[in-house]
Amino acid sequence: MEKESEAQIYEVAFCVEPNYAGWRLDRYLAEKIRRLSRTRIQRIIREDLVWEGPRQLKPSTPVWPGLTFRLRRRRDPEPVCERDFGVAYEDEDILVVDKPAGLPVHPTARYFHHTLTAVLRERQPQGEKWDIAHRLDRETSGLLACGKRPEITRRLKDLFSRAGAVRKEYLALVHGWPEEDEFRIDLPLALLDHPLKVKMGVVPDGKEALTLVRVEARFERDVPWRGPKLALVRCIPVTGRQHQIRVHLAAIGHPIVGDKIYGPCDRYFVDFAEGRLDEQARAELVLERHALHAAVLAFPHPRTGETLRVEAPLPADMNALLLPEASTASG
Incomplete structure (x- = not known):
């Protein structure tokens, strides 16, 4: 002991x-x-x-x-999280995984074994080296592209670093009903001088940031914060700033459901991390995580150059809020 x-x-x-x-x-x-x-x-x-x-x-x-x-x-015990992932696409060069919400991509101060990096290392065959080419926040679910060999990973990382080379589409559940069916959010972003060191915000002299948004569905649910109106929106980030979609949607009055930084109260981020999120906070957040899902990746195959489009269906927790009757029937 x-x-x-x-x-x-x-x-x-x-x-x-x-x-x-x-x-x-x-x-x-x-x-x-x-x-x-x-x-x-x-x-x-x-x-x-x-x-x-x-x-x-x-x-x-x-x-x-x-x-x-x-x-x-x-070093506190690592929080328990889902260590499995779906395979959305695979060939001899690349693997596109469907990451569950809650699984961190890379090791942090709180996570080491419970990371996608660690799980990939455990599962890669002898002679291959699976590496992730880009990032997703821990709470964001959805698609991540990985190379199976270093030269393929380098090409993938180069693709993801070039503006416009990769098309990404995200699905998000947001509070409120946007007035227009399709619109642009063109607001510059920067890291804020804030007690939460990771918090971004709209800043006049910040970096250019552009997100295209299309409303997929408007619906109502009995939620305690901001009233019953909710919407499913598809977001296409033209630029790739930290927390871009989350900050942009919050800035126009439609924060993402479950967002502990840009939603009801940014104190919830620390409370959750320290295990003291109360019942009122959980009710206001609705979901255990922010409802953002990387649904589509489209990019040139790093070896053949052919356009590859991969899709991941909406995960169960978001689908249950969008279509509760279907969720109950399937359960």
């Missing part, structure tokens, strides 16, 4: 770079660990900072170039 307890503690080393000279220690760490709030960082400094210097480092201590210290961290 003692070994197991000790194994959960690890240390992360930091060495202050010259450009941070004079910054408060808590501000420096907030810049380095963007997912944590300033209050949380101040507590870590007081309780878990290791430094062999002559005096205690405090949150307000100005840092200097070359200052070296360590943070003791406890």
Whole structure:
């Protein structure tokens, strides 16, 4: 038992770079660990900072170039999530998976074994190296293209990095009924100076961002936040900014159902991560995750050059909200 307890503690080393000279220690760490709030960082400094210097480092201590210290961290058990995935397309060169919501793509501070990267590594045949060519947020379900060999993966990554080379279509369930059936959202985006270090927003001098939207269905459900009107929309991101579709839809008054950052209250993001989301919050969110699904990928095959179009059906949780009668009948 003692070994197991000790194994959960690890240390992360930091060495202050010259450009941070004079910054408060808590501000420096907030810049380095963007997912944590300033209050949380101040507590870590007081309780878990290791430094062999002559005096205690405090949150307000100005840092200097070359200052070296360590943070003791406890590695919590990985959250349980779905580790399986569907195969939407496969040939000798590529694999397009249908990722379930909740499965992270790459390792993070909270996830290592429960990631798509780890699952692919477990399943790849000898002599192949399956690698993911692009990204999806953990809560977003749907299509991800993977190369089976390094040279194929390089070509795929090059395709996905080029504007207009890959067509992506997403399906989202949103609050409210958009007035028009088809429209454009052309609003510049940038990372905000916000306690949630990952939060994006519409900023006049931000990066260009364009999303094309088409309403697929309007319907009503008994939901407690923003009234009964909901819609299924198809979104085509022309640009590829972080959280682009989520921020754009929220900015025009139609946030995605279940969005813990851009929906009812951005505090829900931290509450969920720390396991203290209350019943009111769960009711307002409606779903356990944001209702965004990568439904279509279309791109030139990296070896043959022929256009490949792959589709993934709407997942069960989104379909149950859209068509509850069909969901009940099938269950």
